Amino acid sequence: MTVIEWTALLPLVILAMTPAAAMVALAVCRSYRMTCTIAAAGLLLAFLALFRSFAPAPLQVTPLLMIDRYALFFIGLMVSAGFVVVLLSYEYMKVREERREEFYILVLTALLGSAILACACHLASLFLGLEILSVSLYALIAYHHGIRSSIEAGIKYLVLASFSSAFLVFGTALVYAESGTLEITRMALTVVAPGTGPVLQAGTILIVIGIAFKLAVVPFHMWAPDIYEGSPAPVTAFIATVSKGAVFAFLLRSFSQVDFIREGAIAVFFTLMAVASMFAGNLLALFQDNVKRLLAYSSVAHMGYLLVAFLADGPIRVAAVAFYLVAYFVTTLGAFGVVTVLSGESRDADALDDYRGLFYRRPWLAGIFTAMLLSLAGIPMTAGFIGKFYLMTAGVGNALWMLVMSLVITSAIGLYYYLRVVVVLYEPQAETPTVSAALPAATAALTAMVLLLLWLGIYPGPVVEMIQAMGTIGY
Amino acid sequence: MILLWIILIPLAGGLLAWVLGLRSDRSPRRVCLASLGADLVILLYLWFANLPAAGTGGVWIAQVSLPWLPRLGIGFHLAMDGISLLLVLLTVFLGMAAVISSWGEIGRQAGFFHFNLMAALTGIMGVFVAVDLFLFYFFWELMLVPMYFLIALWGHERRLFAAVKFFIFTQVGGLLMLAAILGLYFIHGRETGTYTFDYVKLLGIAVPEPAARLILLGFLAAFLVKLPAVPFHAWLPDAHTEAPTAGSVILAGLLLKTGAYGLMRFALPLFPAATRELAPIAMALAVIGILYGAVLAFAQTDLKRLVAYTSISHMGFVLLGIFAFNETALQGALIQMLCHGVSTGALFILVGSIQERIHTREMGRMGGLWSVAPRLGGAWLFFALASLGLPGMGNFIGEFLVLLGTYPVSIPMTAAAAAGLILSTVYAVRMIQKAVFGPNRGGWRIADLTIRETGMMAAMMFVILWLGLYPQPFLNTARGSLDRLLETGRTELTAGLSPSIDPGGVHDSH
Numbered sequence: 001m002t003v004i005e006w007t008a009l010l011p012l013v014i015l016a017m018t019p020a021a022a023m024v025a026l027a028v029c030r031s032y033r034m035t036c037t038i039a040a041a042g043l044l045l046a047f048l049a050l051f052r053s054f055a056p057a058p059l060q061v062t063p064l065l066m067i068d069r070y071a072l073f074f075i076g077l078m079v080s081a082g083f084v085v086v087l088l089s090y091e092y093m094k095v096r097e098e099r100r101e102e103f104y105i106l107v108l109t110a111l112l113g114s115a116i117l118a119c120a121c122h123l124a125s126l127f128l129g130l131e132i133l134s135v136s137l138y139a140l141i142a143y144h145h146g147i148r149s150s151i152e153a154g155i156k157y158l159v160l161a162s163f164s165s166a167f168l169v170f171g172t173a174l175v176y177a178e179s180g181t182l183e184i185t186r187m188a189l190t191v192v193a194p195g196t197g198p199v200l201q202a203g204t205i206l207i208v209i210g211i212a213f214k215l216a217v218v219p220f221h222m223w224a225p226d227i228y229e230g231s232p233a234p235v236t237a238f239i240a241t242v243s244k245g246a247v248f249a250f251l252l253r254s255f256s257q258v259d260f261i262r263e264g265a266i267a268v269f270f271t272l273m274a275v276a277s278m279f280a281g282n283l284l285a286l287f288q289d290n291v292k293r294l295l296a297y298s299s300v301a302h303m304g305y306l307l308v309a310f311l312a313d314g315p316i317r318v319a320a321v322a323f324y325l326v327a328y329f330v331t332t333l334g335a336f337g338v339v340t341v342l343s344g345e346s347r348d349a350d351a352l353d354d355y356r357g358l359f360y361r362r363p364w365l366a367g368i369f370t371a372m373l374l375s376l377a378g379i380p381m382t383a384g385f386i387g388k389f390y391l392m393t394a395g396v397g398n399a400l401w402m403l404v405m406s407l408v409i410t411s412a413i414g415l416y417y418y419l420r421v422v423v424v425l426y427e428p429q430a431e432t433p434t435v436s437a438a439l440p441a442a443t444a445a446l447t448a449m450v451l452l453l454l455w456l457g458i459y460p461g462p463v464v465e466m467i468q469a470m471g472t473i474g475y
Numbered sequence: 476m477i478l479l480w481i482i483l484i485p486l487a488g489g490l491l492a493w494v495l496g497l498r499s500d501r502s503p504r505r506v507c508l509a510s511l512g513a514d515l516v517i518l519l520y521l522w523f524a525n526l527p528a529a530g531t532g533g534v535w536i537a538q539v540s541l542p543w544l545p546r547l548g549i550g551f552h553l554a555m556d557g558i559s560l561l562l563v564l565l566t567v568f569l570g571m572a573a574v575i576s577s578w579g580e581i582g583r584q585a586g587f588f589h590f591n592l593m594a595a596l597t598g599i600m601g602v603f604v605a606v607d608l609f610l611f612y613f614f615w616e617l618m619l620v621p622m623y624f625l626i627a628l629w630g631h632e633r634r635l636f637a638a639v640k641f642f643i644f645t646q647v648g649g650l651l652m653l654a655a656i657l658g659l660y661f662i663h664g665r666e667t668g669t670y671t672f673d674y675v676k677l678l679g680i681a682v683p684e685p686a687a688r689l690i691l692l693g694f695l696a697a698f699l700v701k702l703p704a705v706p707f708h709a710w711l712p713d714a715h716t717e718a719p720t721a722g723s724v725i726l727a728g729l730l731l732k733t734g735a736y737g738l739m740r741f742a743l744p745l746f747p748a749a750t751r752e753l754a755p756i757a758m759a760l761a762v763i764g765i766l767y768g769a770v771l772a773f774a775q776t777d778l779k780r781l782v783a784y785t786s787i788s789h790m791g792f793v794l795l796g797i798f799a800f801n802e803t804a805l806q807g808a809l810i811q812m813l814c815h816g817v818s819t820g821a822l823f824i825l826v827g828s829i830q831e832r833i834h835t836r837e838m839g840r841m842g843g844l845w846s847v848a849p850r851l852g853g854a855w856l857f858f859a860l861a862s863l864g865l866p867g868m869g870n871f872i873g874e875f876l877v878l879l880g881t882y883p884v885s886i887p888m889t890a891a892a893a894a895g896l897i898l899s900t901v902y903a904v905r906m907i908q909k910a911v912f913g914p915n916r917g918g919w920r921i922a923d924l925t926i927r928e929t930g931m932m933a934a935m936m937f938v939i940l941w942l943g944l945y946p947q948p949f950l951n952t953a954r955g956s957l958d959r960l961l962e963t964g965r966t967e968l969t970a971g972l973s974p975s976i977d978p979g980g981v982h983d984s985h
Contacts (some may be wrong), residue, residue, distance in 0.1 A: 269711070380617045389609075393547070396657035408650040412643050419639055423627050428583075464546050 001061070006057045008067040011075055012115055018042025019108040025100055039104040040070050041109075043083045050076050064125035064182070065116070066253075069470045073322065074249040075117040077329060078242045081436060082111045084240075087445035090232040095345050096232075098142065103143060108134035110238065114246035123172045123182040130168070130214070133243060134161040140238070141231045143248065147347075153230025160223045164213030170381045171206030172201050183213060184254040192258050192266055201265070208269065214247040217307065218276035221300045221404065227454035228296035233348050236292060240299050241329045248303075252321055260311050271309055275404060277304025278410040284331035285417045292350040294417060295335055299378060300416060302328055305391055306402045312394035320394040321469045327387035327456055332370040334449035335465055338365055340443050357429025365427045368450045375453055377418040378411060392453040478539050478553040481517055481563065482600055483595040484510050485570070488702070489593025490819045496586010508597070510593070511527060514567045517628070522560060526952065536560060539913040540968045543610075548660070548671035552607040561949060562603045562736060565816050569728040573721035575931045576824040580720055580831060588629055591621035595725055599884030606674040607723065608656045608741075608859045613675025614962040615733070622633065622730065625722040627715060637710075637717035644688070644710040648700035655693025659745070662686060662788045678744055694742050695753075702790050704757075705764040714975055715783035715835075720827030723779070727786050728820035735793045743797070743960050750798070756800040758881075762891045764791030769898035773905065778836045781906060785862055788895060789815045789870075796877035797891055797938050805957045806950055812875030813949065814942050818861040818870060821935045825855050829910070832921040838906075843915025848923040852911040854932045861939050863903035864896055869942025895971060 006013070022249050023036045034113065058068030086109060093100040113132030120126045138161070144153025176182055178200040179190045191204045207218065216224040226237050260267040281301030288294040306328070311322035341350035342358075342365070348354070359366040375384035388411070395404040456463060488510025490501035525536045538554035555563070573592060576793065581588045598618025607613040619642060627638035656672070663677050664670035671677070682690060702706045742750050750757075762828050767789030775781040798810030802841070827852065830836050845852030861868040864875075874896065881889045924932065944950065 059619070070885075225661060283523060348916060374620065379615045379620055385613075392650075392653055393657055393660075396654055397661050404654055408647065408654065411650055412647045415643055415646055419623065419627075423635060426624075426628050459543075461542075461544050461546070464544060 004056045005059065008053050008059045009080070010052055010063070011046045011072070012065075012082050012112070012119075013106065013114040014042060014046040014049050015079075015115055016402065017460065019105045019112070021103075022105050026105075030101060030452075032094065033102055034099040036086065039086050039108055039116065042108060043079050043086065047076060047079050047083075047206065050445075060121070063130075064118040064122045066121040066195070067119055069097060069320070070253065071119040071212045071249075071468045072247065073467070074325075075115045078111060078118065078193045078245060081245070081333060082107060082238070083239045084337070084445050084449065085234050085238050087441045088333075088337050089232075090236065090434065091439040092232070092234055092340050092343065092442070105139070106136045106140050107238065108139065111242065114154065114242050117246040118313065120250055121184055121253065123176075123184060123187070126184070127172070128167065129246070129250075134165070137161070137235075137239065137243065140235045141227060142231055142234065149230040149464075150232070153227045156225050156230075160213065164210045164220075167206045169306045171208075171210060174203030174206065178357045181460065186256050188254050188258050191409070204355070205226065205267065205269065211247055211251055212273060214250075214374055215244055215303050216296075216300055216346040217273045217303045218280040218300060219273075221277070221280070221439065225293040225296040228299075229290060229292045231351065233292075233336055233340040233343055236295075236425045237333050237340070240295070240332045240336065244299070245329060247326065247388075248310075248321070250320065252343050255310075256318070259313055261366050267311060270307055270378065271400075271403065274304045274307035274311065275406045277301060277307070278305075278406045282410045282413040282417075286413070288417070289352045289356065290350050291339060291352060292348065292420065294331075294421070295339075298417075299307050299332065301374070301410060305388070305407060308400065308407055309391050309394040310397040311400060313457055314398070316390075316394045316397060318470075319464075319467050320383060320390040323390050323460075323464065324387040326463065326467075327383035330371050330449055330452050330456065331375040334368060334446060334453060335376070337442060337446045338369040338372065338373055341365060341446065343437055352424055355424050356427050358425045359428060364448075366403030368446050369425060370422050371450050371453055372423050373418045375457070376413050379456045383460075385457055386460045412439075476539055477517065477537050478555055482553070482597055482604070484514050484517075484592045485567075485600070486597045488606055489597070492593065493586045493590035494625040496584070496589065500585040503586045504574055504578060507589045508571060508592055509643075511567050511571045511574065511596075515564075515571070518560070518564050518567060521555075521953065522564065525560075526948065530789075535763065538606075540810075542608075545829075547609075548664075548669070548673070549609045550607050550671075550673060551599075551671060553604045553610075554606045556712070556959075557953040558736070558739065558956045561601050561813060561953060562732060563837065564854060565732070565813055566596055566600050566729055567601065568722045568934075569724055569816055569820050570825065572820055572931055572935065574725045576724060576827060577719065577721040578927060579938055580827065584628070588625070592721055592725070593962065594618075594621040595625065596729075599725070599733060602981060603736060607672050608659070608674060609672040609753045611674075611737075611741075612649070612653055612656060615652070616646075618730070618733075619649075620632065621695045622722065622725070624631050625725075628720045629719040629724065630717040630846055631719075631946040632717070633713070636719045637713040641710045641714040644700055645697075648697035651693045652697035655690040655696075658686065658690045658693065659914055661910075662690075664917070674741070682746060684748070687746045688752070691742060691749045691753065694737065694746075698734040698742065699760075701737070702731060702794060703734070704791070704794055705767050705785065708764070708768075708787050710779055711787060712783045715786070715823075716777060717781045718917055720824055723783075723823040724820040727783070727823060728816040731786060732816060735790070735797065735808065735812055738797050739808075743800075744909045751800065754798045754927065755798065755845065755885075758795055758885060758888050761791045761794035761798065762888055762895075764788065764794065765892050765895035766898065769895055770903060772902040773898070774836050778838050778841070778906070779823070781838070782819060782826060784938045785822075785899070785902065786815070786865040789819070789862075791895070792874050792877045792892065795881055799877070799881045800961065801880050801884070802957060802961065804877050804884075805961070806888065806953065807873050807876025807878075807880055809873075809947065810869060810942060810946055811877060811951050812889055814861070814869035814873050814939060817935050817938050817942075818858050818868075821854070821858045821932065822862065823852065824928075824931070825858065825874055828924065833917065839919050841910045841919075842913040842917065843911075844919060844921070845876075845911040846915060848921055850924040850929055850932075853960045854924065854936070855903060855911050855938055856907055856967060858939075859903045859907045861943075862898045866976070867940070867943045869939045869946065872946050877942045930978055941977055 060066050079114045109135050113129045115127030138158050141157050142151050144150040213220045281297050285294050285297035375382035378388035476791045495502040535554040541551040543551040544548050595618050598614050601614030605614050623642045624637050642876045663680050664681050703711050744857050765788050768784050768910035772781050792811050796804040796904050864871045878889050
């Protein structure tokens with residue numbers, strides 16, 4: 001490998017070195033604050049290294065990884081999200097666990113897996129990234145080993161993720177047997193080319209199912225509510241954002257050369273999943289009294305929305321997906337951040353009753369949660385509005401009427417349950433307010449999220465320009 | 476830049492009110508009143524400075540255009556013509572009335588209440604002056620959230636149900652409109668090569684036929700829900716009844732006008748041919764609305780609900796006037812919008828003050844209020860008469876002009892709509908009779924209107940009388956703008972329609 005290639009890989013290298021460094025440091029001295037500092041510093045360094053990697057990009061490093069601006073953008077997004085998760089967890093883990101230092105090592109390895117997914121241009125690197133991510137998540141989900149629901153969620157995720165990996169591997173085998181390539185863009189093109197045999201198509205469908213499991217789109221969404229509910233709140237935030245974002249980045253890259261309008265079968269498969277996710281996600285969320293489960297179903301719906309842009313052709317596909325993911329990251333981190341901050345020592349604040357009258361107890365937090373919920377609903381002045389606008393633009397521009405209509409109808413349904421939570425925040429509460437301890441790190445993170453949310457909603461120009469400058473996907 | 480100030484002053488006032496509201500319950504309303512007063516002064520200055528020119532001069536009285544999201548062809552483009560000016564004036568006027576009317580009603584969270592009130596007003600003003608379609612949609616959606624909070628947090632018994640119903644109805648309409656806006660955007664982009672949301676540029680193309688019809692339907696989905704036209708009105712009675720007084724004033728007085736304004740500003744000039752095709756259906760809906768609203772108003776026992784149903788009836792006249800496609804009818808529609816805003820706003824305020832005093836809205840329990848509260852009774856009588864369209868009041872001018880303009884287009888429609896006037900007399904007289912006249916069965920002993928309330932009522936009466944006795948300044952201000960809305964259609968449809976349908980409009984005699 002040449003120096004240039006190392007420079008391009010620098011962010012990944014840093015992401016790999018940081019957990020190693022943290023482990024070594026832990027062996028010397030077991031300090032919570034030090035581990036957090038190492039994790040935060042590593043993430044910061046990795047983020048800065050992204051700018052060094054801009055010059056050589058796009059550059060293919062080994063047949064496995066493609067370092068282009070697209071990959072760097074998503075790595076940047078995920079590293080920032082990881083940083084926020086670290087901030088959110090700082091006080092949260094402090095009061096809960098005896099052995100809390102390893103938590104950050106697992107977050108860092110999960111981020112490494114996600115970063116690999118963002119640059120994966122080969123089925124081997126897909127598998128590599130996915131497994132690094134999943135294995136870290138098993139442990140993260142079940143991190144509260146004293147709580148039953150946490151263990152249950154961990155085991156569920158283990159079974160389901162292994163199951164979906166099996167789909168993926170089997171699909172890969174079939175595709176390889178037929179096409180003789182493991183390179184994803186070439187593979188995607190052979191798959192959609194006319195006259196493909198049933199084996200190849202079956203293989204592709206299996207791979208897509210494997211990916212759909214990770215994204216939790218209908219009908220592969222069953223795991224989401226249980227795992228969202230059982231995981232520690234910051235981990236839920238991580239699963240909802242980084243893990244899904246990484247997989248979506250991979251999906252988008254692999255189909256970047258495919259023109260969906262001309263290719264019938266696979267587009268129909270994706271369309272069905274999108275429509276089903278939008279409807280099922282929103283309808284199932286309607287009567288949830290558990291905020292984490294509600295947000296889980298809402299994220300199922302949001303993945304469905306995202307597929308609308310994914311199915312649009314032309315340059316708007318990447319732009320719309322990228323912007324929507326940014327908005328979704330900010331909003332979801334903010335929403336789960338509020339859940340994190342409100343959570344007590346023994347259990348997470350996931351019942352709707354925990355939020356009753358929040359406005360009178362902690363007005364700032366209630367304001368932030370309101371902003372996040374309105375953004376999820378796509379109301380102006382929030383990031384979610386511009387994101388939804390982008391999706392609609394992509395859908396209408398490609399005349400995807402069925403998807404656009406589903407988006408309109410389900411957005412209205414979705415409004416109902418977001419507003420339901422918002423109103424609960426402002427309902428008067430009879431009990432005397434309990435004031436919890438101040439959480440400077442988490443509050444700072446939340447404040448940053450709400451400012452970002454408003455900035456993206458009111459003046460999205462710079463971010464839009466950045467996404468456009470990110471350019472096309474290298475191959 | 477003056478437009479930016481007009482929009483920002485109330486918003487800043489609202490934010491300040493929120494901050495001050497944390498300390499005291501009284502200062503928010505003063506701040507709001509002051510900021511709206513400042514706006515009123517600016518607007519009156521603009522109006523008088525442009526009065527001679529507004530009818531004939533340049534297209535816009537004032538405009539401001541800043542880049543916002545140039546990559547997608549989105550600009551922060553605000554512009555004001557005669558129509559917008561009058562509607563923004565109405566917004567500020569009713570905004571002040573709303574603040575005054577909730578002087579004693581809002582006990583808790585006064586700061587947050589006033590912030591929502593001002594935010595809703597800001598959104599409404601934005602709707603009236605935005606000429607970038609993205610920006611228009613932005614304001615269109617923006618005004619919903621504070622409105623939702625006003626109903627859901629400070630409303631009456633079934634407030635949550637009403638608030639959610641209101642939000643979902645308008646949101647579905649709004650999203651369909653967004654799809655239509657995007658359709659228009661892409662058609663314009665493909666035809667001319669420039670992708671833009673700017674209204675003035677979008678006016679430059681003729682949208683091809685099947686697409687025009689679909690896009691128009693998308694716009695209508697939003698506008699007819701807001702207006703509201705039967706059968707999209709189901710949200711209105713609940714939302715109006717459950718909202719706090721200030722919320723009802725804004726809903727009935729201003730929010731409904733945004734639907735009518737959208738029809739005038741966007742549907743008419745952008746799709747001249749398609750709107751004319753749809754005109755018979757729209758006029759039929761309008762007439763059904765006029766009669767249906769009036770009949771249902773008669774059947775109500777809840778006073779506030781009654782006033783809510785009269786709105787459906789009155790807004791039917793506006794819809795009828797817009798779809799008659801001539802200057803007279805359009806002028807009538809605009810006057811009707813202004814008068815309905817003021818008179819229904821006043822009626823809601825009066826219902827609110829009655830409810831505040833006797834704690835019920837049931838007409839069966841009222842009666843004889845005149846004897847104990849003559850000022851309240853007198854105001855009630857005045858605005859009920861305005862509502863039935865008594866000559867001398869503005870509402871009469873509006874309805875008369877609409878009927879006059881509709882007559883050459885369709886005699887049966889005109890006749891049916893005129894029957895609505897009779898029905899409105901029936902419910903208005905019943906409303907007066909049950910509430911303020913008759914024996915004082917409940918044995919009510921209530922305080923009369925305070926000086927503050929009396930002053931506000933006097934100002935509203937003055938506006939109604941002005942519009943009824945000397946509407947010419949208003950007509951002059953809007954005439955040029957209304958003409959232009961019709962012109963884009965006329966140049967396109969030179970053949971096919973007989974010119975005799977245009978009776979020429981009411982022109983200035985001096």
